[in-house]
Structures are given as structure tokens and as C-alpha cells.
Amino acid sequence: MCLSRTELNQLPKIELHCHLDGSISMATIRVLAEKAGISIPEADEALRLKITAPESAESLLDYLAPFDFVLPMLQTQEALELAAYDLISQAKADHVRYIEVRFAPTLHTAGGLSLEQVVVAVTKGLAKGEADFAVKSNALLCGMRHESVATVMTVVDLFSKGELTHVAGFDLAGGEADGYVSGFTSVLETVKERGIPMTLHAGECGCAQNVMDAIKLGATRIGHGVAIKDMPDKWAELIDKKITLEMAPTSNIQTKAIDKAENYPFKTLFDAGVRVTINTDNRTVSDTTLTDEYVKLADWLGFDEAVFRQVARYAFEASFMSPQQRADLADEFIK
Numbered sequence: 001m002c003l004s005r006t007e008l009n010q011l012p013k014i015e016l017h018c019h020l021d022g023s024i025s026m027a028t029i030r031v032l033a034e035k036a037g038i039s040i041p042e043a044d045e046a047l048r049l050k051i052t053a054p055e056s057a058e059s060l061l062d063y064l065a066p067f068d069f070v071l072p073m074l075q076t077q078e079a080l081e082l083a084a085y086d087l088i089s090q091a092k093a094d095h096v097r098y099i100e101v102r103f104a105p106t107l108h109t110a111g112g113l114s115l116e117q118v119v120v121a122v123t124k125g126l127a128k129g130e131a132d133f134a135v136k137s138n139a140l141l142c143g144m145r146h147e148s149v150a151t152v153m154t155v156v157d158l159f160s161k162g163e164l165t166h167v168a169g170f171d172l173a174g175g176e177a178d179g180y181v182s183g184f185t186s187v188l189e190t191v192k193e194r195g196i197p198m199t200l201h202a203g204e205c206g207c208a209q210n211v212m213d214a215i216k217l218g219a220t221r222i223g224h225g226v227a228i229k230d231m232p233d234k235w236a237e238l239i240d241k242k243i244t245l246e247m248a249p250t251s252n253i254q255t256k257a258i259d260k261a262e263n264y265p266f267k268t269l270f271d272a273g274v275r276v277t278i279n280t281d282n283r284t285v286s287d288t289t290l291t292d293e294y295v296k297l298a299d300w301l302g303f304d305e306a307v308f309r310q311v312a313r314y315a316f317e318a319s320f321m322s323p324q325q326r327a328d329l330a331d332e333f334i335k
């Protein structure tokens with residue numbers, strides 16, 4: 001029997017892939033714009049057009065356009081803390097019990113903040129959110145794929161700063177070129193040597209080889225990874241290595257990583273035994289919630305509760321939680 005929206009909403013969830021800058025509610029964007037002295041459209045409908053992916057998006061790059069609108073509002077510690085807190089309140093509404101919030105520290109230094117100050121502000125907002133909403137979280141730090149290796153290394157070096165807490169893993173984000181991973185070999189080798197957990201965006205541009213390259217250089221999780229549908233001969237390797245795919249149905253269709261719902265490879269991969277998880281990617285840019293993503297998959301694929309519980313277990317196992325966080329949540333996700 002199909003689960004209702006309410007039942008899907010109530011299921012305990014873990015979200016591994018959610019961008020801070022793509023997930024700020026409209027109400028908070030208004031507050032941040034006011035604080036930054038940036039004028040934005042008064043009508044919600046007009047503002048929505050600026051902060052959501054264009055319906056005409058033909059590619060990942062088109063999808064990323066709204067980030068340019070919101071980033072100027074995220075250049076102070078106060079703004080970053082408010083944004084992180086706002087995101088945790090949204091996670092609460094989805095019955096998310098643990099979330100990994102990712103962002104690129106280098107995109108928040110235009111107002112003079114240091115990379116450390118950026119991270120401190122976000123994790124402060126996450127901690128306040130946990131205190132008020134009982135949603136646990138960690139931050140993931142992204143290097144941007146258009147940045148130089150030296151710049152991305154400055155992000156990797158943040159993991160060695162003892163004073164930062166709740167910083168759980170490293171990612172590479174932004175526009176994706178075929179074969180991009182090899183350009184970051186030296187950085188990724190350092191990430192691996194230092195024992196920093198790694199999830200990399202790969203396979204959003206129809207380039208399945210990027211997924212395999214990312215795994216080879218140490219990623220245990222892949223952001224999206226949907227292009228791997230085209231390489232069924234590699235699925236056994238993913239299963240064997242317990243690689244987890246962070247899939248995001250709405251985003252994957254908006255970026256044209258997948259052409260239409262009927263071709264969404266979630267069920268095929270799940271049935272084959274690949275560890276797939278459900279994520280929003282960007283709540284605001286994709287105009288979605290994690291409950292919406294669950295509803296979509298239930299509608300498209302007829303999944304029952306057992307499937308959603310298994311998927312949440314995969315997310316629990318692949319998460320970059322601390323031992324304490326893992327112990328606190330084990331009963332809810334490992335039955």
C-alpha cells in the first residue's frame with residue numbers, strides 16, 4: 001500500500017547532501033537582504049524566480065545561476081549563522097534527525113571574513129539549531145571545481161585547525177567537466193592521507209567515468225553519481241566497496257542529469273544492491289523539501305516503508321557522524 005504524505009513526512013530521516021547557500025528559506029533571504037542592504041523584489045513570486053532554478057535550465061550550469069543572487073547576502077558571520085539555523089529548522093519539519101550541511105568557505109570571504117570565521121559562523125548556527133530543534137548535524141567543506149588547486153588546498157587545510165568543530169568531510173562542487181577529477185589528484189591524495197572523509201560531486205554531466213575516478217581517489221560517497229546508470233558493469237565494484245550515492249531526484253531532473261522521471265535510476269540501482277540515499281541537494285534552488293523527495297520516489301516507484309527504512313540505514317552507515325552522534329542515533333536507524 002502506498003504511504004501517505006503524512007506518513008512519509010513522519011519517517012525518521014538522514015540527509016547527507018544539502019547545500020547551505022541553496023537552501024535558505026525565502027523569509028530568511030528577506031532578512032539577510034535587509035541586513036546586507038541589498039534590494040530584492042517585494043513580491044514573493046518575483047523573488048522566487050531569482051532564487052529557484054530556471055524552468056528552462058538545460059544543464060548544471062543553468063541550475064547554478066541562482067547562487068549568484070544569494071551569495072552577496074552571505075558575507076558576514078551573522079548572516080551565515082542565521083542561514084545555518086534556518087536550514088536546521090527546515091530539516092526539523094522533514095523529521096530529519098541528522099543532516100550534513102555543505103558549503104564552500106571561499107565563497108563567503110568577499111566581506112572580509114577569513115575561511116575559519118566562515119566555518120565558525122556556520123557551525124555556530126548548526127549548534128543553535130540542534131539546541132532548539134533536536135536535529136544533529138555536521139558541516140562539509142566544499143572546494144569549487146573552477147578554483148585552483150592551491151585555493152582548494154586552503155579549504156583542505158581547515159581540517160587541521162584544532163579549534164573548528166563539527167567539520168566532518170570534504171567535497172568538490174560547481175560545474176562538472178568530463179575528467180575533472182584528475183586535475184585535483186594532488187589535493188585528493190592529501191585529503192586521503194590526512195584521513196578526512198570524502199564525498200565528491202560526480203556523474204551529473206553524463207560522465208560516469210568521473211564517478212569511478214572519484215572512487216579511485218578516495219571518495220566513499222558520491223554526490224548524485226546518477227551517470228553510473230550507464231556503466232552497469234561497475235555496480236559490483238560500488239557494492240563491494242560500500243560506495244553510497246547521494247541522489248536528489250528533483251535536482252537531477254532540473255540539471256538534466258536525467259531526462260525524465262521514468263528514467264530515474266534509483267529503483268534499478270537500489271534493486272541491484274547499490275547503496276542509494278535520498279537528498280534535496282538545494283531546498284530553495286530546487287524548491288523542494290526532503291518530504292517532497294520521498295513523495296516523488298513513492299509516486300514514481302511505488303516504494304513501501306521497508307525501502308525508505310533501508311535507504312535511511314544506508315545514509316546512517318555512510319554518514320560522517322562522530323562516534324557520539326552515531327551512538328545517539330543508532331536505535332532509530334539500525335533495527
Ligand SMILES: O=c1[nH]cnc2c1ncn2[C@@H]1O[C@H](CO)[C@@H](O)[C@H]1O
Pocket residue numbers: 019020021022060064067102103104107142173174175201204251281282
Ligand atoms: O548539484 C550541484 N552540483 C554541483 N555543484 C553544486 C550543486 N548544488 C550546488 N552546487 C554548488 O556548490 C556551492 C557550495 O554550496 C554552491 O555555491 C553551488 O555553486
Ligand SMILES: [Zn+2]
Pocket residue numbers: 017019173201223281
Ligand atoms: Zn550538490
